[in-house]
Amino acid sequence: MKGEKKLPGDETAAQLRSILQVLDSHASAKPVNARNQQRRVDEIRSRITKLVNKEAKKLCCCRLSTAVLTSKEFEADMARPCVVHGRRNLGHLVVLTCTSPDEDNLRVEELVRQYRQG
Numbered sequence: 001m002k003g004e005k006k007l008p009g010d011e012t013a014a015q016l017r018s019i020l021q022v023l024d025s026h027a028s029a030k031p032v033n034a035r036n037q038q039r040r041v042d043e044i045r046s047r048i049t050k051l052v053n054k055e056a057k058k059l060c061c062c063r064l065s066t067a068v069l070t071s072k073e074f075e076a077d078m079a080r081p082c083v084v085h086g087r088r089n090l091g092h093l094v095v096l097t098c099t100s101p102d103e104d105n106l107r108v109e110e111l112v113r114q115y116r117q118g
Contacts, residue, residue, distance in 0.1 A: 063091040069096055
């Protein structure tokens with residue numbers, strides 16, 4: 001239907017159908033030889049890689065920066081894994097502490113040190 005907005009899942013399905021159409025169109029268009037087969041494989045690999053990377057970005061929960069306010073919140077951020085990368089990248093850490101460090105500030109410093117060590 002014209003003008004109807006596609007849902008993200010519909011877009012992915014359409015891209016997969018497009019990849020399959022490329023397979024079908026190349027199958028009868030050119031004679032089979034090693035060079036043509038390699039081109040087809042490279043083209044399909046490229047399209048699938050682009051599609052996977054696009055879908056992975058939607059699932060990634062890594063950050064460019066993280067404000068560290070309390071040890072409890074930071075510990076929860078550290079414990080949450082990224083489904084794409086495994087260990088979650090929290091980006092640049094901005095640690096906000098009191099002028100007179102308390103027990104929680106010391107715990108935050110310890111957690112930041114652990115995070116940076118990997």
